[in-house]
Amino acid sequence: MSDATSKHPNADVRMRGFAERITVEKALAWLDAELARQGTLGxxxxxxxxxxxxxxxxxxxxxxxxPNFQRAMMDGYALRATDIAKASADNAIPLEVVAECTPGQYHDGEIRPGQAIRIMTGAPLPAGVDSVLPVEHTTVVDEQVHAVRSLETGKNLGSVGEDIRGGDTLxxxxxxxxxxxxxxxxxxxxxxxxxxCRPRVRIVVTGNELLPAGKKPQGHAIVDANGPMLETLVARDGGVPHHPGIVPDDRDAIRAAIEDDADLVITSGGSSVGQEDHVPTLLAEHGELAIHGVAMRPAAPIGIGTLKGRLVVLLPGNPVACLWGYDLIAGRAIRSLGGRTKDWPYRKTTKTLTREIKSPVGRLDYVRVTIDGDQFEPVKSSGASVLSSTTRADGFVVVPTESEGHAPGARLSVFLYD
Amino acid sequence: MSDATSKHPNADVRMRGFAERITVEKALAWLDAELARQGTLGxxxxxxxxxxxxxxxxxxxxxxxxPNFQRAMMDGYALRATDIAKASADNAIPLEVVAECTPGQYHDGEIRPGQAIRIMTGAPLPAGVDSVLPVEHTTVVDEQVHAVRSLETGKNLGSVGEDIRGGDTLxxxxxxxxxxxxxxxxxxxxxxxxxxCRPRVRIVVTGNELLPAGKKPQGHAIVDANGPMLETLVARDGGVPHHPGIVPDDRDAIRAAIEDDADLVITSGGSSVGQEDHVPTLLAEHGELAIHGVAMRPAAPIGIGTLKGRLVVLLPGNPVACLWGYDLIAGRAIRSLGGRTKDWPYRKTTKTLTREIKSPVGRLDYVRVTIDGDQFEPVKSSGASVLSSTTRADGFVVVPTESEGHAPGARLSVFLYD
The missing domain is CATH 3.90.105.10 (Molybdopterin biosynthesis moea protein, domain 2)
Structure with a gap:
């Protein structure tokens, strides 16, 4: 047995499928401990x-x-409230309007008792007056402004620091x-x-069968869906994706790619235990393959480890598994490194299930669903390779490890893709 | 009476405050009719x-x-199912493995009965075989591979068009x-x-009292909060903001700004009926000021109209009013022009009110709230000029026009700012 396989967490399973898969809960516990160790970026x-x-x-x-000054909160007249204490509709008191004051303009002349300043909302209150009488409480007779209501001292003023005070935690x-x-x-x-800082994420898409995005599918080649999808997901979660192109199924090329400068590495494809699955063995040889094979569907052949102190997340090449593995593991890590909540960015709602969902105890299932009013059902044709199942879906439900699934009529949380 | 004021929807109210304000419902009905007329952009x-x-x-x-070809869905052996119909743990049937096939590689040699191809997940199925026996259902004795289980014909294959069929609406x-x-x-x-196309939105921030973003506040000047906030809101709603700088309180400058090339124009400041409020009169003179003054708090002095066939939304300069007016009117218009849902982008949750909210019948109120567990209460110090009330808030509730408010204990929908 080589050093490489001896470092594999489930060393006996190479080429025979995964003998044992750890639970999602244990995988997340390992991930969260590692994320706590790494903390947020600088x-x-x-x-x-x-x-x-x-x-x-x-x-x-x-x-x-x-503001750093008292200001008028209404259009009207700045004056001393005591000067118009007896004003009413039956006792209109004339105002001697000596100046006008608009926002940004400060009137610094002297204001004597009985005088007023015409003032606009937001304008600084001049010295010598204490209140603003709203224009609605005045009347004009022969071009002479009169107060027709009294007001309390300090009325209709915004105070210094009204919005923000110096020293406040904003x-x-x-x-x-x-x-x-x-x-x-x-x-x-x-x-x-x-x-x-935004986490710099190196996306390593492997697969000799892949054509790069932008090409037309032809022959027995398929066009890469995961690279463009992962770039979008990484950006959504606050990371900076770096995806220079498809990497061939070649140990040296893959090793160079996963050792590229980045804060986190995501690989897609070649994550399982087949002979062309180079990524897990490379990680085991040159870093730590801490987790390989998780009890969930899809994305069971996922791996998580570290290389040069950075997390490496090994996603399956099947695009639905790639999406789910990203959302469960990689996205969580990117959000955490970037100082964000680990929670999904998806809105959640509660709906009634109309068709049975079966899920064996011991395995967590990711089920794409469509919603119709208050009801939802699993999408048909939903294998791990059917990416269109995620575009036909309105969202998804998660059937926990310990659950056997749900009968029709169950009220469940649905995470929304919109 | 000039042409300008005669075109004002509430012509008698100039300089006297708004005599009458239309309801939010009527304002939205006008807006939605106009949005339906304009449709989405090209x-x-x-x-x-x-x-x-x-x-x-x-x-x-x-x-x-x-895919455009049949492919293996498991790592294993491509063969004819009938060749191993009697295979079991007690009756291991030897396989003559004649070739190997990985993704992207097509084996086009002849495969005779009894022969098998070693095949990897995703590899194209060769002609002459019909099923894939998983590696887990084989055993190796003296370097000879044996099948130890039978399988149904067609098992572990992905079919042509399994993910997407030509002609499907994707x-x-x-x-x-x-x-x-x-x-x-x-x-x-x-x-x-x-x-x-993304709606191009001209942001017109007016106010002689304003310093541009990036300056330190000084004297009786305040630094523009609305421009940067509106730019962020417009981008959030899928628009392309254009905000070349503060516009002075000058009719010619404002007119040039609101006539700038754009799909929609938002102004901030000078939206009310004071003498420095040039925007409504300019819009009434040169376009249509369809709505001016809406029965809500804050943002009552809002205006909506059209100029050269484009919507112009007049937001108050008070920053809380600016934010709310944007969210109620301008954001809705931008999302609609850009082909998006008119609904708010805010998540919604249901919480229990702990402190009374009063709101007069006939007025819609926007109330910033803080959340503590399952409970929430209105934020203190929440005037229209106190922008920090919106940064201290976790979200907001809307008290409808016909409501008098809510007593403690009410379960209400809270829109979340995060």
Whole structure:
């Protein structure tokens, strides 16, 4: 027995199928421990223009008040409330309007008792006045403005720091930046922001039968579906995909590819225990093949390990298995490295099953389903090689390891693909 | 009375606040009728590399079978099932293995009765055999392979067109392309795809008090929050934002900006009925100001109209009002023009209210809330100018026009910001 096979976690199974597969739960426990060990990637400082959807690497504390001045919250007249304490519809009090103040304009002249400043929403409140009488509470007679209602002192003013106070924590570390966060960061004067680096993901698609995306299928060759799909998935999960092209089923070529510079490596194809399945043996020889074969359908011939301290996820070449293995393992790792939640990005809903789902105890099943109103059923023609089963599906359900499946009528959580 | 004010939908209210505001329901009905009139934008043909998340402009029908050949679905031996009909653990039948076949490789030699081909998953089935015996159902004695189980004819084969049949509709018009769709399109040989054009959205942020994003706030100037926020929102909804910079509160400058080339125009600031609110009067003069003032809080001073056949949405400058007005009106229009669902992109959940929400009948309220487990409450300090209320919030509830609000204990739908 060679060193290579002796390092294989299930060394006796080579060429005979997997004698034993570990449960999804154990595989995820191993993965999560490794992810905890690796933590999140380092940070980089980027322009606020590019920051939407990125993950804050640090807490953001405001250095400034927003606004840094008292301002009018209504269009009207800035005045002393005591000057019009007796104003009413029957007792209109004339205002001596001495100036006008629009946003961005500060009136710094003296304002005497009985005088008022015409003021627009957002304009800074001049010194010497204390309230804003809304224009609706005034009337104009012979071009003379009158107050027809009184108001409380301080009314219709926005205070210093009303939106944000200097020293306030604005956004927590780890925040995935939302549109309004970008607005708030802009308002406190941030031109740049420190975010977690995006995981660089090397996608290694192997298979002599594959033509690269963009070609027409011909003869006994098929066109690669997994590379373009994985690129899209990686980008969705905040990673930067790198997929320079199909890698031949050749040990040297595959080894060079999986040793490429990246934060995480995903391979597609050649992940099982056949003689052309070079990836697991290469990983076992040059790194650690920690997990190989997981009790689930599809994607049972998945592998997970490390090479040069980086995670390597070995996905099967069958495209449905590739998608599911990505979602279960690789996507989780990419999101974690990038400082995001490990949870799926799929929305979840509860629907009623109309057709039985069988699943043996001891195996976790990924079942593509179609939804019709409040009901759903498994898609027909759903083998691991039938990628169109995932495009015909509205979503999927997961039948846990310990479940035998579900009878019609069961209310289940469905994850949505839209 | 000038032509301008005579075209204003509520002509008597200029400078006196809005005498009357139409309901949100009526505003949306007008908007939806206009969106139905405009339909979706035209299409463009783009590389599959750039197609994730884009909207299909046409139904996609496959011109090819995937795969276009019968293939092995297991690692094992391709043979005639009748040759090993009597194989069992007690009656191992020797196989004459004459060749080997891996994916992408077609064996075109003659295969005689009793002979077998060693075959790998995905490899094309040679002529003359009809089934694949899995390697697990064989044994090797003195380098001679034996079948130790029989199997049905046709077993472990993937058929021609198993994934996709030529002529099948693969994806419907209007589909927002998912990762697996990209994979399927690649597998049928699509290098390009015809998608709905992304709406080009001119963002017109007005306000003499504003400094552009990237500056530090100083004096009585505040830094623009709405421009960067709107750019992010437009991109989220599938539009292409164009925001060349702050526009001064000047009629000519604003007119030039709102007449800029675009599929839709959003303005921020100067949307109300004050003397510095130039946008509504300009729109009334040069286009149609169909709606001005809507019975909701915040964002009551919103306007909607058309100019040169394009929608113009007038958002208030207060950033919370800007966000809400965008989400209610502008985002809906952008998604519709781009061929997407009008629904909000926010996930929805149901939680229990812990603090009363009051809202007058006749007005729709947008209430930012924080969630704690299964409960939620409105955020404190939530004026229309307090953008940080939207960054402190986990999401929002909408109190409909006809509701007086909700008492503690109510189970309500909460839209989530994450």
């Amino acid at each position: 940070s980089e400082t980027i322009s606020l223009d590019d920051a939407a959807g990125r993950v804050l690497a640090v807490e953001v504390v405001s250095e400034v008040n927003v 956004l927590p570390k780890g925040r995935v930046l939302r549109p309004q966060d970008i607005g708030v960061l802009s308002s406190v004067g941030h031109a740049q922001v420190e975010v977690v | 299409s463009e043909t783009i590389s599959l590399d750039d197609a994730a998340g884009r909207v299909l402009a046409v139904e996609v029908v496959s011109e090819v079978n995937v 994806l419907p018009k209007g589909r927002v392309l998912r990762p697996q769709d990209i994979g399927v399109l690649s597998s049928v040989g699509h290098a390009q795809v015809e998608v709905v």
